[in-house]
Amino acid sequence: MIQALTSILLSLTFAGTAPIQSKEEIKFISKNEETILGAFKTDPYIGTIGRIDEKREDLTAVDLYAFKDTKKLTMDKGLCKDLLKQIYGPLDKITLKVKTVSIFTSPTGKTCEAQIDDPVKNSQIPERRTIVGFIKAKPYAIEFNLAKKSDADTIENTRKFWNSLR
Amino acid sequence: MALRFLCFAITFSFISMAFAEKVCVKNAKELEAKKESFPKFLQEKKEVSFGHTEIRPIAMRFQVTEDKIIAQYALKVAFVRIPYVGYATDICYDKDTQELVLAMDNKKQVTAKVINDDPPNATVIVREHTLTRSSEVYNKAAKILGGFEDSLQKTLADKATGGAQ
Numbered sequence: 001m002i003q004a005l006t007s008i009l010l011s012l013t014f015a016g017t018a019p020i021q022s023k024e025e026i027k028f029i030s031k032n033e034e035t036i037l038g039a040f041k042t043d044p045y046i047g048t049i050g051r052i053d054e055k056r057e058d059l060t061a062v063d064l065y066a067f068k069d070t071k072k073l074t075m076d077k078g079l080c081k082d083l084l085k086q087i088y089g090p091l092d093k094i095t096l097k098v099k100t101v102s103i104f105t106s107p108t109g110k111t112c113e114a115q116i117d118d119p120v121k122n123s124q125i126p127e128r129r130t131i132v133g134f135i136k137a138k139p140y141a142i143e144f145n146l147a148k149k150s151d152a153d154t155i156e157n158t159r160k161f162w163n164s165l166r
Numbered sequence: 167m168a169l170r171f172l173c174f175a176i177t178f179s180f181i182s183m184a185f186a187e188k189v190c191v192k193n194a195k196e197l198e199a200k201k202e203s204f205p206k207f208l209q210e211k212k213e214v215s216f217g218h219t220e221i222r223p224i225a226m227r228f229q230v231t232e233d234k235i236i237a238q239y240a241l242k243v244a245f246v247r248i249p250y251v252g253y254a255t256d257i258c259y260d261k262d263t264q265e266l267v268l269a270m271d272n273k274k275q276v277t278a279k280v281i282n283d284d285p286p287n288a289t290v291i292v293r294e295h296t297l298t299r300s301s302e303v304y305n306k307a308a309k310i311l312g313g314f315e316d317s318l319q320k321t322l323a324d325k326a327t328g329g330a331q
């Protein structure tokens with residue numbers, strides 16, 4: 001009973017206001033409310049979105065990054081790599097490896113999708129999928145920390161979530 | 167005599183300052199060579215885990231391997247399990263300030279304040295969260311979070327099933 005009450009209170013406490021909304025039911029956990037979240041991540045990270053109705057645990061938590069305004073308002077590979085650098089650090093010097101960067105068209109316009117592999121054996125997060133694009137003319141990225149390598153369903157799921165954002 | 171004492175005092179203070187410097191390592195070999203400059207929990211093990219179970223469970227682990235420093239955590243906020251795995255280029259310790267600093271390869275610096283460095287109940291504070299090495303607390307946190315099983319137990323299980331790497 002006490003645990004249930006605590007859980008409800010926590011849900012309300014951490015229902016922070018996300019700078020973006022989704023057609024899915026979500027809860028936003030701001031890095032300002034849970035300070036440890038921002039401890040290891042770079043400054044553009046603003047919090048994590050919880051997808052309430054998502055069944056797969058590793059697709060439930062989605063890290064959200066908001067960038068300062070960019071000169072370009074159309075996504076391309078060059079801009080995408082610049083923004084990925086702001087998330088992960090210098091891409092050629094870090095342990096994680098950017099395997100693919102591609103551009104696709106989403107409801108918000110040209111959007112970048114990156115697959116970032118962890119080369120360390122038995123890593124708890126062998127792959128990250130990051131979608132970078134513009135929402136209401138502001139540059140954002142969402143990052144999925146996958147417990148196993150992605151397949152077609154995973155890719156569809158992550159894109160579907162991006163498409164739900166507004 | 168006074169001059170000799172003055173020289174001694176100056177020399178001593180220089181030596182003290184030299185020893186007070188922050189010591190950094192990049193891998194397990196360097197840590198082994200400089201282990202006396204690090205907290206006791208890193209002197210005896212190259213992989214240390216901390217936990218926190220009050221209100222929101224957190225499990226955190228630092229590993230210094232042959233070529234890397236790995237930092238991992240998972241925490242649960244309401245229904246959301248949030249995992250993290252990252253890599254550091256250096257791990258540094260300053261015995262005077264008792265601050266353990268991880269220089270992450272994304273250029274972020276993470277400071278863990280060491281409150282107690284004695285392995286059985288070692289305690290650190292990371293961003294206002296008090297984390298303890300007490301196995302009771304860590305195991306409880308790890309159980310809630312999942313995917314954070316003790317690596318020693320995993321190794322033993324792998325050996326038992328013939329799946330050891």
